[in-house]
Amino acid sequence: MSRLSLGKWLLPLYTALALIFLMVPIVYTFIFSFNDSLKSNITWRGFTLDKWLNVCAVQNGAVCQAFGNSLIIGLAATLIATTLGTMIAIALVRYRFRFRSSTSLLLFLPMATPEVVLGAGLAAQFLSLGVPKDMLTIILAHTMFCISFVVVTVKARVAGLDPALEEAGRDLYGSPGQVFARITFPLLLPGILAAALLSFALSFDDFIITNFNSGAVTTFPKYIYISASRGIPAEANVIASAVFILALVIVVTAQVSAAARAKRQARLG
Amino acid sequence: MPSGAFADRGADLELVGIQKRFPGFTAIEHLDLVIPAGSFFALLGPSGCGKTTTLRLVAGLEDPTGGRILIGGTDVTAQKAYQRPVNTVFQSYALFPHMTVLENVAFGLRRRQITDALGKAHEALRLVELDHLAARKPVQLSGGQQQRVALARAIVNRPALLLLDEPLGALDLKLRRQMQLELKTIQEEVGLTFLHVTHDQEEAMTMADTIAVMNKGRIEQLGAPEQLYELPRTAFVANFLGQSNLFTGPVVGETSTSIAVDIAGRSIVVPKTRSHRHAGDVTIGVRPEKLTLHRDKPVHDSGHNVMGPGRVTDVSFTGVSTQYLVSVPGVGVLIVFEQNRSFGPVEGEGDEVWVTWNVEHGFGLDDDPVAPDPRFVADTSTKSIAAQRRAALVTELEEA
Numbered sequence: 001m002s003r004l005s006l007g008k009w010l011l012p013l014y015t016a017l018a019l020i021f022l023m024v025p026i027v028y029t030f031i032f033s034f035n036d037s038l039k040s041n042i043t044w045r046g047f048t049l050d051k052w053l054n055v056c057a058v059q060n061g062a063v064c065q066a067f068g069n070s071l072i073i074g075l076a077a078t079l080i081a082t083t084l085g086t087m088i089a090i091a092l093v094r095y096r097f098r099f100r101s102s103t104s105l106l107l108f109l110p111m112a113t114p115e116v117v118l119g120a121g122l123a124a125q126f127l128s129l130g131v132p133k134d135m136l137t138i139i140l141a142h143t144m145f146c147i148s149f150v151v152v153t154v155k156a157r158v159a160g161l162d163p164a165l166e167e168a169g170r171d172l173y174g175s176p177g178q179v180f181a182r183i184t185f186p187l188l189l190p191g192i193l194a195a196a197l198l199s200f201a202l203s204f205d206d207f208i209i210t211n212f213n214s215g216a217v218t219t220f221p222k223y224i225y226i227s228a229s230r231g232i233p234a235e236a237n238v239i240a241s242a243v244f245i246l247a248l249v250i251v252v253t254a255q256v257s258a259a260a261r262a263k264r265q266a267r268l269g
Numbered sequence: 270m271p272s273g274a275f276a277d278r279g280a281d282l283e284l285v286g287i288q289k290r291f292p293g294f295t296a297i298e299h300l301d302l303v304i305p306a307g308s309f310f311a312l313l314g315p316s317g318c319g320k321t322t323t324l325r326l327v328a329g330l331e332d333p334t335g336g337r338i339l340i341g342g343t344d345v346t347a348q349k350a351y352q353r354p355v356n357t358v359f360q361s362y363a364l365f366p367h368m369t370v371l372e373n374v375a376f377g378l379r380r381r382q383i384t385d386a387l388g389k390a391h392e393a394l395r396l397v398e399l400d401h402l403a404a405r406k407p408v409q410l411s412g413g414q415q416q417r418v419a420l421a422r423a424i425v426n427r428p429a430l431l432l433l434d435e436p437l438g439a440l441d442l443k444l445r446r447q448m449q450l451e452l453k454t455i456q457e458e459v460g461l462t463f464l465h466v467t468h469d470q471e472e473a474m475t476m477a478d479t480i481a482v483m484n485k486g487r488i489e490q491l492g493a494p495e496q497l498y499e500l501p502r503t504a505f506v507a508n509f510l511g512q513s514n515l516f517t518g519p520v521v522g523e524t525s526t527s528i529a530v531d532i533a534g535r536s537i538v539v540p541k542t543r544s545h546r547h548a549g550d551v552t553i554g555v556r557p558e559k560l561t562l563h564r565d566k567p568v569h570d571s572g573h574n575v576m577g578p579g580r581v582t583d584v585s586f587t588g589v590s591t592q593y594l595v596s597v598p599g600v601g602v603l604i605v606f607e608q609n610r611s612f613g614p615v616e617g618e619g620d621e622v623w624v625t626w627n628v629e630h631g632f633g634l635d636d637d638p639v640a641p642d643p644r645f646v647a648d649t650s651t652k653s654i655a656a657q658r659r660a661a662l663v664t665e666l667e668e669a
Contacts, residue, residue, distance in 0.1 A: 162361065162363065164359050164360075164361050164363040165363050165365060165366075167328075167330050167350070167357075167359070167363065168357070168359055168363035168364075168365070169365075169376075170329075170330070170349070170350040170351050171328055171329075171330070171350055171351070171355070171356060171357045172351075172356065172376050172377035172380060172422070172426070173351045173377050173380035173381050173426070174351055174376070174380050175351055175380075178380060179351075182376075183365060186367045187366070187367060265406075265409065
């Protein structure tokens, strides 16, 4: 046995083990979304499609309600954070102003601060200001930490943008608005989209900060956390699996279309 | 002009007392310049001489610290870049990567709401022989093709003034020659005023009707290429535009038509009409290809200047000609170009030679005799400014 042949099977084995380790919880969740469960969803009681077909039936639609809340919060926070974050990123790269570096530093803080501290601190602020905790406070909280990620993502894209392109736009009779709409924005778009996806994923996922600032409103992660103590209904597995599959489909579609585009360009060039 | 019709012809460009200061340095001290309509004008100078800044001021991409810019008699100093009847071919081409070649070319026309923008864009692409690539993205083109797209994108707007910012710098020699010819042809065809910024003296001489040699934010000399070459006014021009043998010494004799300058004990004659100074210490010069080498001491002749004897210290064969370095005691090293009329070099290293030239070929400079300028100073071309800015931003980004 030479070392070479050892490497031949060791690496694939290691890779397979790592993948299995990562996939087990997901596969488990997916399989148990078909469990004909009663109150708890821990033991396998037989296959059924009921939970997939009647997702919202359980507990007067609490699962779907929570899912809907998470969607609304995610979309709102993403929209606000992406818009503001993009503007901040452009300003930080393009302009020199007072407190520029302190602004940069401040934007990094939410990423570096432990979520518990951030969530508790925000909750205290809302309390002392007398703001009632509801959807709005969650959206505000999510926007706050999403902005940091948007700024970091878009900033790199802005810094990589050749200033000569915008100058060429101005030189070719483009007013500042036209130059932004037709040159700057389209060229930043991949970065902005990446930032938006990241924001949505972070917001949709968030539990700790949400838990501090949500009051009576239940988001999807919060619902799962609460129900974990008395048994998560299979409907939660259904939604989680559906989200996972949707994400997978999006990623695969993007990859395939990118490959097709590269192929087409290669043929042209 | 921005919205509405094309400029029907090129326009005069006039710079009046232009000054430009950046934080930390002055790019242009005081610049007065008139470029007549329809001419091909080259601003020639080393990196950091202010030529690119001048171009950016005319384009409206920078604001002057002082002075006025007039195009076709209209003061455009206060106008924004997109309001000026000027287009630029950028050094980096700056083609929009997310648009096709056709969309790139039609961009300016569409912004000005000119009818049949796509038709006119196709026409411009045909002019640069790239219409068959109209549907491609810029990244799918070669450097030379990108350069031609950039040119088409600018001239399709029929600007009163076309600015060229070293657009041929990135091309290889053969392609550059070809593009030079094409540019010149297009300029004659469309009759635009071209302002071409370059550090390539050969390119400037081949293409331009008039050259302004810039150095340290000032114009050293302005004139037709032959005039600048044959009769440089300063040591900078004499050395930047081709090579020169320069000698400095006091004027020791004078006739009604010429002066005699003492160079290490030899009397060198220069016609008065070809010398800017006629008394005191003067710097005189002669181009290397005007010199002739002799193996025997030449017979004295009032029509020629003689220097020597000297020793050949280096011989380099360059194909068309051979370059000799001749060390003459007390004078220094002379550069001599000899045409290879027969085969190869005729002198060898270490040979004792005399150098002569026709009195009519010498020239006298206007400079105060000083040490030659350092050729390489701070680099401030557009590209390097952009690169510096970007580098600064990157470091900031990393620090943040």
